[in-house]
Structure formats: structure tokens, C-alpha cells
Amino acid sequence: RYTGTTITLTRHGKPIACLVPVEDTMTIGTRVTVPDYSVPEGRALAGEIVEKNDETVIVELDDGHRQELPTNEIA
Numbered sequence: 001r002y003t004g005t006t007i008t009l010t011r012h013g014k015p016i017a018c019l020v021p022v023e024d025t026m027t028i029g030t031r032v033t034v035p036d037y038s039v040p041e042g043r044a045l046a047g048e049i050v051e052k053n054d055e056t057v058i059v060e061l062d063d064g065h066r067q068e069l070p071t072n073e074i075a
Contacts, residue, residue, distance in 0.1 A: 028052060032059060032074045039067050049074075 009017040026032075026049060033046045039061065047061035058068050 026052060026057060026071060026074065032057075034059060034061075034067065034069060035073055038069050038073055039065075043067070 004021055006021065007019040008015050009019070028049050028051070030049045031046065032049060036045055039045065043065055044062040047059040047067075049057050050060045050066065051058035052071075055071060056068050057071055057074060058066055059074070060066050
């Protein structure tokens with residue numbers, strides 16, 4: 001997954017291809033669901049991303065609790 005800047009590839013000075021960064025779908029404000037094993041029993045399983053870094057997100061669950069989770073556990 002390429003997330004850098006747009007790069008244009010050329011051959012003999014003429015553009016032949018362009019690499020465009022992939023837009024991150026996990027942004028602050030995105031609604032997500034979390035697996036039931038990731039939160040204590042009785043907590044909501046859906047919420048909104050309120051903080052994010054490269055490895056984890058913090059989701060504010062629909063019941064008001066916040067849960068930090070690895071990004072690969074979010075759907």
C-alpha cells in the first residue's frame with residue numbers, strides 16, 4: 001500500500017505511469033465495528049474513531065467508553 005506523494009514514471013521524458021497514494025479509510029470520525037473479544041462483556045461493539053496512529057486507533061464506543069485497538073482488528 002503506497003501512501004506517499006504522487007509519482008509520475010517517465011520513459012524518454014514522456015509520462016508512462018503514475019503512482020497515486022491510497023486514501024486511508026481509517027480516519028478520525030469513521031464509524032467502525034469492533035470484535036466482541038476486543039472489549040469487555042456488555043460494552044457496545046460499534047463506535048467512531050477519535051484518535052489514530054500507525055498501529056492503533058482509539059474508538060469511542062456507542063455507550064461512551066473509549067477502547068484502544070490495533071488497526072487490524074477494526075472493520
